[in-house]
Amino acid sequence: MSNSNPYKTKAYIALTTTSIIWGTTWVGSKAAVHFGMPGLEVSFVRQFIAGSIFLAYFLFSGESLPTLKQFGWLLLLAICNFVFANGLSTWSLKYVSSGLAALIGALYPLCVVIIELLFFNKRNYNLLTLAGLLVGIAGVLFVLYENAFHEQPVGYGFGILLGLIGMVSWSFGTILIARNKYQMNPYYAMGWQMFLASFMIFGLAKTVQVPLLGIHEIPLQAWLAIAYLIGVGSLITFIAFVYTVRYLPPALSSVYAYINPLVAMLAGYWVLGEPLSVNLFFGAIITLAGVYLVNFSLKK
Template sequence: MSSPRNPLFIVLAFFSIYFIWGSTYLLNKVAVTELPPFMLASIRFMTAGILIFILAKILGKSLKITRKQFLNTMIAGFLFLAFGNGISVWALKFIDTGIAALVISAQPLVVLVLLYLLDGKKILPMSMVGVALGISGIYLLVSQNEIVSNENFYLGITMIFACLISWSFGSLFVGRSNLPTNHFVNTAYQMFTAGIMLGIASLLFNEEWSSPDIWSGRTQLSMILLVIFGSIVAFTSFNYLLKVVSPEKVATSTYVNPVIAMLLGWYFLNEQITTQSILAASILLTGVFFINTKKKLVIFSRFTSKLPLKNRKI
């Protein structure tokens, strides 16, 4: 059963993954300065998962899924959240929020390469131009001496790059896997199982757990916003989009997120934004335009829709 392509839902979902997710870098950065990373992520996702389960029941949705669907939600939860998000939160201890978000913006390139390797899909020149602009923007940002000179910078970048690969593969996995058809139920199982996995990782790393009532006010607020908006709203939107639009188009959110993250990091955390950083962000947004434009060529779309899957270009 395919998901309905409601234009309004699609617009709102893209707003969520573009702007709400862009703010989660700031929220995670605030929280991780006080809390251990795996504990932080575990509490966030287990809480969000439980709340979504409750919401699904209130809406009259069945929580019953098949064994195969449960296994697939666990795999997706690991790729997106347990590894993809858990490690990125850890990396924020070493790098600025804007830098982390900008490195993740290489996801469209990884998605295109994976589609080529796994499905044999050829890549359109328009797509390559967009990806090249994105990579150029990354280079402009990380080539700044004042950023690279920070302690443990390369460790943080390496961790973020590992998350990028995990998230990209997860995007393709979800798009072609047997998962619960209801997006709330799907999200709930992914988050709850990922929260358990992160909790186990936290114990293995001997992280010290603490009660929310002793956290600072800004950490408490950050966690509430992460649970409600970053997890429930944005991640449900993400799962919805993966079923109704192409994975490479969903991946364009990683071009917008860095701009939001950089601005919020500058305003709230006094993170540095240089002229070169602004130029890099501009180039990334241009890359979004090139990647999206190819889908609006009506004649091309009608032609490729009649081709076998292996011959379609992306």
């Protein structure tokens, strides 16, 4: 028993790290956009550098290249988890606050339930699941209704749409990961997904004609934000998250999902001066309560 205590203590530290830092990455992405860097460019630069670091480490450690079948799954997951989920969510930060973007992203458990009901005919949900769905949707509607009475920047609705598409894509990616085992080291697989996604995000930016900055045109502040996203958000926090999952029960290790949006709202208010009203914070609490009820009903 005594041997497990140090690991559990470190796991709680890792959980705290994950909960706080992943919330601040929304603000880091928003900061890069705020300093003039297009959201899609922020995303593909981040994924290219972080993915290259992961791949370099594992390839030099002797990992073999993925099989053709594995490569196909990696490509599909890269599209769901990074091209649309991360790319579009980062793009949305041009139009919405980091707190609201994080709150939309936190809706993915609700979306997973709806997708499985509609496309996979999964019917083992109960009244608590339905109650959670209704509460979560009510919380989001409350936030959007409250925002409707304040002047919003041009493109606010488009930003909401981008965030929702990104969240739905992450939900599909979550379902694909749960239903298919491609027998790879998760860090190594993540590196491939990031690396592949970076090129597709670049292609998406060119396709939708997002004006990109040259390397020499990117402001120092934006580079510092990207360095934070890569070093702290993509590398350190993923290591902390896996450590958390390994040594803490799933119900406890998933607590980060309820803390991230609140951290993003507070950090956005303190760092970037984003608006934070009582109604917005109250709506976020309602939404996250619905997400908790859904997760709790599924675990039961």
